[in-house]
Amino acid sequence: MNPSEATPEPTVFRTVNRSVRQExxxxxxxxxxxxxxxxxxxxxxxxxGLWISFTDWNMLREPTFVGFENxxxxxxxxxxxxxxxxTFKYVLLNIPIQTLLGILLAxxxxxxxxxxxxxxxxxxPYLLSNVLVALxxxxxLDPSLGIVNAGLQALGLPKQDFFxxxxxxxxxxxxxxxxxHAGFTALLFYAGLQSIPRSVxxxxxxxxxxxxxxxxxxxxxxxxxxxxxxAVTSIIGSFQIFxxxxxxxxxxxxxxxxVLVYYIYENGFAFFKMxxxxxxxxxxxxxxxxxxLLQLKFFRADQSDLA
Amino acid sequence: xxxxxxxxxxxxxxxxxxxxxGITLVILLSIFPIWIVLKxxxxxxxxxxxxxxxxxxxxxxxxxxxxxxxxxxxxxALKAGGSGQSVNFLKAxxxxxxxxxxxxxxxxxxxALAAYAFARLKFPFRDQIFTLFLSAxxxxxxxxxxxxxxxxxxxxxxxxxxxxxxxxxxxxxFAVFFLRQFFLSIPxxxxxxxLLDGASPFMIFWKIVLPMSQGPLATLGILTxxxxxxxxxxxxxxxxxxxxxxxxxxxxxxxxxxxQGSPDWTGLMAGAFLSIIPVFxxxxxxxxxxxxxxxxxxxx
Numbered sequence: 388m389n390p391s392e393a394t395p396e397p398t399v400f401r402t403v404n405r406s407v408r409q410e411x412x413x414x415x416x417x418x419x420x421x422x423x424x425x426x427x428x429x430x431x432x433x434x435x436g437l438w439i440s441f442t443d444w445n446m447l448r449e450p451t452f453v454g455f456e457n458x459x460x461x462x463x464x465x466x467x468x469x470x471x472x473x474t475f476k477y478v479l480l481n482i483p484i485q486t487l488l489g490i491l492l493a494x495x496x497x498x499x500x501x502x503x504x505x506x507x508x509x510x511x512p513y514l515l516s517n518v519l520v521a522l523x524x525x526x527x528l529d530p531s532l533g534i535v536n537a538g539l540q541a542l543g544l545p546k547q548d549f550f551x552x553x554x555x556x557x558x559x560x561x562x563x564x565x566x567x568h569a570g571f572t573a574l575l576f577y578a579g580l581q582s583i584p585r586s587v588x589x590x591x592x593x594x595x596x597x598x599x600x601x602x603x604x605x606x607x608x609x610x611x612x613x614x615x616x617x618a619v620t621s622i623i624g625s626f627q628i629f630x631x632x633x634x635x636x637x638x639x640x641x642x643x644x645x646v647l648v649y650y651i652y653e654n655g656f657a658f659f660k661m662x663x664x665x666x667x668x669x670x671x672x673x674x675x676x677x678x679x680l681l682q683l684k685f686f687r688a689d690q691s692d693l694a
Numbered sequence: 695x696x697x698x699x700x701x702x703x704x705x706x707x708x709x710x711x712x713x714x715x716g717i718t719l720v721i722l723l724s725i726f727p728i729w730i731v732l733k734x735x736x737x738x739x740x741x742x743x744x745x746x747x748x749x750x751x752x753x754x755x756x757x758x759x760x761x762x763x764x765x766x767x768x769x770x771a772l773k774a775g776g777s778g779q780s781v782n783f784l785k786a787x788x789x790x791x792x793x794x795x796x797x798x799x800x801x802x803x804x805x806a807l808a809a810y811a812f813a814r815l816k817f818p819f820r821d822q823i824f825t826l827f828l829s830a831x832x833x834x835x836x837x838x839x840x841x842x843x844x845x846x847x848x849x850x851x852x853x854x855x856x857x858x859x860x861x862x863x864x865x866x867x868f869a870v871f872f873l874r875q876f877f878l879s880i881p882x883x884x885x886x887x888x889l890l891d892g893a894s895p896f897m898i899f900w901k902i903v904l905p906m907s908q909g910p911l912a913t914l915g916i917l918t919x920x921x922x923x924x925x926x927x928x929x930x931x932x933x934x935x936x937x938x939x940x941x942x943x944x945x946x947x948x949x950x951x952x953x954q955g956s957p958d959w960t961g962l963m964a965g966a967f968l969s970i971i972p973v974f975x976x977x978x979x980x981x982x983x984x985x986x987x988x989x990x991x992x993x994x
Contacts, residue, residue, distance in 0.1 A: 411815075411816060417811035421808035424863070424865040432838045432840075492716060492717065499713045504981070514977060522945060522949060523728075527727055531956075566724075627835060633930075656931070661844075671834060679832055
């Protein structure tokens with residue numbers, strides 16, 4: 388919606404005690420602090436980032452312009468492709484389970500319990516920082532002392548290495564994030580369920596639809612806008628995973644969890660290859676734009692579902 | 695034709711059972727790790743190893759909390775399994791409160807001012823600037839963090855609180871967008887009487903609009919509090935000095951400071967538990983509001 392077309396300005400806003408000029412000055416003053424913040428920390432860094440990505444720069448001497456060299460290097464860098472592949476695997480492990488769990492939990496809550504306390508308990512993990520959650524699971528999943536391995540042994544099962552195993556580290560990181568997000572995802576779906584008019588369900592009931600039919604033919608299709616939104620935003624979020632990796636594995640063991648943002652961070656702040664790191668962050672940006680566009684497309688198409 | 699409406703009454707409802715079972719399981723899984731944090735924090739590092747599989751700490755002690763709050767000497771801390779050069783969590787808690795508090799207050803106020811102007815006042819390039827603000831929401835954090843780090847470095851603000859709060863304190867595109875939506879929904883009549891009385895736009899904003907907007911302001915405040923209390927990447931990049939560590943950074947540093955061998959789990963979990971407490975209080979005191987805010991944050 389174009390804001391200028393919203394509602395015509397009532398005459399008092401223009402004539403009484405206040406000229407158009409005064410209003411413009413006031414408006415600009417009101418916007419000024421936010422505008423300064425925007426220019427300094429959004430607009431300027433975005434443009435500067437683009438510029439840095441075309442340079443070779445280690446922050447010690449002046450940057451030298453190298454054109455598309457960084458980008459060419461990105462596409463030839465095996466470690467970049469590996470990082471992208473690991474990120475992709477992480478998203479694939481993470482999102483379907485998280486979304487499915489969220490829907491199931493939301494439907495379960497919608498059926499049997501509407502309590503705020505229960506919803507509060509379920510989102511508690513989401514309120515904790517990634518750092519804290521990573522530390523807690525490092526402790527729980529510690530190969531020698533952790534309570535999970537103690538439990539496995541008590542059940543006569545073999546100990547697991549979790550974060551320190553090349554095979555298990557990435558699924559473990561994904562599991563930790565599912566743990567943190569499942570309740571929150573359920574909360575979003577639950578809010579979506581509340582927006583479906585009860586009359587739709589009553590009509591289905593009168594028509595003799597079974598629980599199963601109601602779920603597949605009514606609930607799920609009507610949840611589609613929420614599902615698209617939740618799935619796309621959590622994919623965009625998952626592509627940027629950093630904290631858990633930085634705390635729990637440092638990208639290891641043997642690069643098994645070296646996701647894209649961690650690799651970018653390493654290049655920028657450990658190897659001081661600012662141009663290269665920025666170029667990779669621009670590639671990530673391009674990938675995320677694709678998901679954003681997909682979301683916009685699906686969202687618009689779905690807006691009429693409930694109307 | 696008969697329509698079968700109700701099932702026989704006595705039948706056990708499996709779907710209800712499974713629903714309850716699933717919910718209970720998830721809640722137990724949500725709480726269990728937090729319980730283990732507390733249990734470990736209350737254990738002494740000597741009894742920790744034998745008691746790993748027990749549910750209760752074998753000999754509860756507050757030593758770990760005293761240790762991470764700097765209430766015991768370095769030698770005693772070392773004896774208790776600490777690294778000796780322990781992170782000052784009391785300072786980190788203060789830093790986290792200052793960092794989060796400054797940003798929540800500043801960002802909410804300045805974003806509200808801008809949002810009000812975008813919603814109500816006419817000035818040159820208003821709509822273009824607003825569109826520019828909106829498009830910034832798409833830029834991923836990592837793209838901005840690298841150049842912003844350089845800006846802060848050039849300003850000489852590395853390892854300072856102003857360096858840590860600078861990118862957040864004046865605005866976020868989301869805050870401006872969210873508040874503008876709300877301000878647009880306020881009927882103009884509410885402000886018109888005051889305008890006729892000659893009140894300035896700032897007085898109208900301050901005395902009429904802000905008090906009317908307590909709900910959205912609280913929602914934004916809660917979301918910002920949670921986000922900033924837990925923010926790691928930026929304070930980690932900027933605050934490399936112990937004096938400005940926020941809690942997440944302090945926790946991460948405390949873990950990496952561990953001398954060779956196993957980390958100081960009891961101290962670490964005491965620190966971890968300290969950082970959970972404020973979140974827990976927020977949830978208990980403002981439960982419904984927190985839930986609604988979060989549900990909103992993921993909505994449209």
